[in-house]
Amino acid sequence: MSGLRILVVCPHFAPDTAPTGVVMTRIVSELGAAGHEVHVVTTLPWYRDHRIEEDWQRVTWKDRTRPTEWGSVTRLNPFAGSDKRNLFRRALGFIGFSSTAAVAGIRVRSSGRIDAVIAMSPPLTLGLTGWFVALWRRAPLVFNIQDVFPDAAIETGAITNRFVIVVARLLEKSTYALSKRITVLSDDLADNVRAKIGRRRDRVVVIPNFVDTENIRPLSRMTxxxxxxxxxxxxxxxxxxxxxxxxxxxxxxxxxxxxxxxxxxxxxxxxxxxxxxxxxxxxxxxxxxxxxxxxxxxxxxxxxxxxxxxxxxxxxxx
The missing domain is CATH 3.40.50.2000 (Glycogen Phosphorylase B;)
Incomplete structure (x- = not known):
């Protein structure tokens, strides 16, 4: 297969219905259609009911990595808790998935040396996962930000503990420093990130999300x-x-x-x-x-x- 060899680490991927999963699925599909080899490390579908979907609960370890026409998809346990409002439990889930994703990322088999690793945030913990995999693979890290964390959690009052905020800020800035490129959705988010990284601000690139104009089009209001x-x-x-x-x-x-x-x-x-x-x-x-x-x-x-x-x-x- 010609083109680049890309490894993607993300929390959601089709058939999961999370918005970030829809975005990354389309990006990966387009990269594959352009002739690139893409390997995805993600979770078993769980977003809709905050638990692994029933059809996927019996998938064996052997079947969790499946080939695709453009590469492969490896699915891991999301460690999702039943209560979405329990932030401590959700944080443990993020850490659990991020840890296993690091192991899966270094075990992915490709046709040659990986040219780039893309890690998506949130969760913020995937930044360090992406860095570890990129270091192991001797490839640059592209950190894709859909929401700036911990800012979003602080603004909503979800995180108020000062120690947790300090640790999250340290994790955020460390990931920025370790990334070859940082992609964000808008100029406002770019300004937010650039204000935190000091030098080499040109590493922050704005890539807006997209709309599928083939399927999302004007219709009569009387639906x-x-x-x-x-x-x-x-x-x-x-x-x-x-x-x-x-x-x-x-x-x-x-x-x-x-x-x-x-x-x-x-x-x-x-x-x-x-x-x-x-x-x-x-x-x-x-x-x-x-x-x-x-x-x-x-x-x-x-x-x-x-x-x-x-x-x-x-x-x-x-």
Whole structure:
């Protein structure tokens, strides 16, 4: 196989449904289509219900590495806890996966010397994993940042312990120093990272995420999904995405109460959904929609006349 040989370490990959998994799956697919050899080290699918999906629970160690038309995919235990709100347990899971990913990364078989290692954050711990694998493979490390950590956790109040913050900052800066290139999604994130690394700021490169314009395209607002949700022709205000504690979705509940002539839809799943559903009891013009398959994304988005993306204060910078 001609082209580069690339090793990718990421927390999610198809068929897992996490947004970062969708992004990395498409990147890897395009790299493969361009003639590059790509080997992926990732987790068994677990994102939707925060546990390994049933069809994957019985996969043997032998079958966890599978060949693809462009290389291979090795899947590891994500060490996911049942409670998404337990940050200490989630941190242990990140450390567990990052540790096993380091071992898997040095064991990946390629057709020749690896030319580059790409590690994705979050979790931040994959930065050191990527560095270790890159060092072993004698290859440069590309650190791909989807959210700047620990900033995002600090801004939301998820991390308040000063010692933990200091350790996380040290891990963050160490990973930046060890990376040949650091890729971020926007100019704001680039400014954030460049302010922390001092010298060699040109290592930070902005590569925006993308939209699949072949499948995500304008459609009529009167979709079948609107009918499924029991909505009529009234204007619909929609949030579609992860329902977590980083989003200020209680604002939509209050907006629905204040604007009874509009319909509101909160579409998706996540750790904060149960709490939000309790808060929304009695709000008749607010409905919750479940996670939908990718092929229905254009239809889901067309259902909303106005889309909102509420975030906790400060998260727009990270």
């Amino acid at each position: 079948s999904y609107r009918e499924e949700l029991g909505l009529g022709e009234r204007p619909v205000v929609m949030y579609a995405g992860n329902i977590g504690y980083s989003q200020s979705l209680e604002l939509l509940v209050e907006a629905a109460r204040a604007l009874p002539h509009l319909d509101f839809v909160i579409n998706g799943n996540g750790s904060a959904r149960t709490t939000l559903e309790v808060e929304a009891r009695g709000v008749s013009n607010l409905v919750f929609g479940d996670f939908q398959p990718a092929e229905r994304l254009a239809e889901v988005l067309a259902t909303g006349d106005v889309h909102v993306v509420p975030l906790r204060r400060g998260l727009g910078r990270v």
